[in-house]
Amino acid sequence: MTALLTRLMGRLPIGWLQLAHSRTRFLAALAGVAFANILVFVQLGILGALNDSTVAPYDLFGGDIMISSVDANTLTDGSNVARTRMFQALGTPGVADAAPLFIGNIEWQREDGGSSTLQVVGLDPDRPAFVPASLRAPVAGLRISDTVLLDESTRGLPAGALDGASSASPYRFELAGRAVEAVGTVSVGGGFTADGTLYASDQTFLRLFGSRSSAAPNHVLVTVEDGIDPGVVVDRLRAVLPGDVVKVATKTDMAAADLTYQTTERPTGVIFGFGVAIGIVVGLVIVYQVLSTDVADHLREYATFKAMGYGQRFFLGIVLEEAVILAVLGFVPGVAISAAIYSAMAAATGLPLAMGVDRAAMVLAGTIAACVVSGAIATRRLAAADPADLF
Known part of the structure; x- marks a missing residue:
């Protein structure tokens, strides 16, 4: 040396x-x-x-812009958004399409006696523009009632339990008193607020959360027309929508704000x-x-x-x-x-x-x-x- x-x-x-x-x-x-x-x-x-x-769930849905309740600091907290905001957004120049996004946590009592908290994401499977390209094929199979995509990395789930899960050979389990079938998987993993993720259609989501209404999603997703800057559309939406009720930001900015809140205020x-x-x-x-x-x-x-x-x-x-x-x-x-x-x-x-x-x-x-x-x-x-x- x-x-x-x-x-x-x-x-x-x-x-x-x-x-x-x-x-x-x-x-x-x-x-x-x-x-x-x-x-x-x-x-x-x-x-x-x-x-x-914190940011992983944002990869489970598409869209360029998010409309959220003004008191929503993260993806899962805050009040619901009236569905009428979606129709107001659709009438705004530069908006190509809009769709509701439902999110909620649900407790899963597994057959082995343990329990896992699942973060459930509900989207309309007939709106592929709001589904990531990697998930469009499996999400298309969620048109059937009570079919879901279950997180293969769910905390507490035995390794390999979802191997081979498909529409032909689904993984059956009970959730919120309903029999559901996992016809595919996602891979997100556990976090600090949930042990795993469940991907469902908006209709299956509403069946699992009986108190929720289709008229009040958690967020509204918006896509912009080709060639238009999402920032310009954000400004137009802010001018149209009531600022004391909802807030509008690009999905990237919303994820960054969520991350900042989690690391500096939580x-x-x-x-x-x-x-x-x-x-x-x-x-x-x-x-x-x-x-x-x-x-x-x-x-x-x-x-x-x-x-x-x-x-x-x-x-x-x-x-x-x-x-x-x-x-x-x-x-x-x-x-x-x-x-x-x-x-x-x-x-x-x-x-x-x-x-x-x-x-x-x-x-x-x-x-x-x-x-x-x-x-x-x-x-x-x-x-x-x-x-x-x-x-």
């Missing part, structure tokens, strides 16, 4: 030699950096799972955000303590160099060398252990947890930056030291 660093740096790696001189302290420092990495990774993983599970998102910040602070403190102690232990040697004419940049370079070494070497076990934790948590909870290259790179860059900041702070004592006072 010494030879490699000497070749890379073009000088004797003093920082590395100081760290390696006390192996016990060095290993303790690496363990501290690794722990801080694990803490940040776990919090980022759960926060990322919250983000993914307790779950705020807690995990604080967890990431705490992990960063823990890393800063650990590395600062290690480097500050190292500077104090070698203060006489540094003073000798200072008396020989070496400037502050030289000492800063040595400490930053130590900081980068701690960051990189501490990151390796941190990312490996975090990946194992992700796998275990995903298997236990069904949350979409995965160690992406972008997340690993971001944490590595943050670790190096935190260690460099800690190193810069640790050298402040050396900058103020007078060599004559140290002997």
Whole structure:
């Protein structure tokens, strides 16, 4: 290692030699950096799972624009929208078509004695413009009453339970006191508000939710005519529809607003955000303590160099060398252990947890930056030291 660093740096790696001189302290420092990495990774993983599970349902339906109740902060909360808003939208220039979207949560008591909360999405299967291309073929089979597409990744559902589910060989189960048949599958997975997703026609949805009315969907989906900017149509719809009753936005903007609300105003998102910040602070403190102690232990040697004419940049370079070494070497076990934790948590909870290259790179860059900041702070004592006072 010494030879490699000497070749890379073009000088004797003093920082590395100081760290390696006390192996016990060095290993303790690496363990501290690794722990801080694990803490940040776990919090980022759960926060990322919250983000993914928040926006995933938006991929289950099409449309360019959404009309929602003014008090709807997410896809599933807020008041219902009067169906008359759909007809008002259809009379607006630039609107090609509009359709109601029904969403609700339902409890499924499984045959094995367990229960799962399903987020049910109801759409008219005869309106393919509002169904994603990948789902149009299976959704077309939902014209038959009480047929659905069941999430194969539903939390609590045994692996392989839906293998082969089709119109010829449906998966039969009971839901809300009705016998339903899964004639196909979707793959969404569990989130923080539901264990899985159920895709149904609007008519089947209304049968499952007996208190709901076709006159009051959760949202109205709108498609725009070819060649027209959806933003222009949004402005036209806002001018036509009462702003104190409904709000209008592109589907992309609605998903982004939902995500912002979940991560900045809902307790779950705020807690995990604080967890990431705490992990960063823990890393800063650990590395600062290690480097500050190292500077104090070698203060006489540094003073000798200072008396020989070496400037502050030289000492800063040595400490930053130590900081980068701690960051990189501490990151390796941190990312490996975090990946194992992700796998275990995903298997236990069904949350979409995965160690992406972008997340690993971001944490590595943050670790190096935190260690460099800690190193810069640790050298402040050396900058103020007078060599004559140290002997």
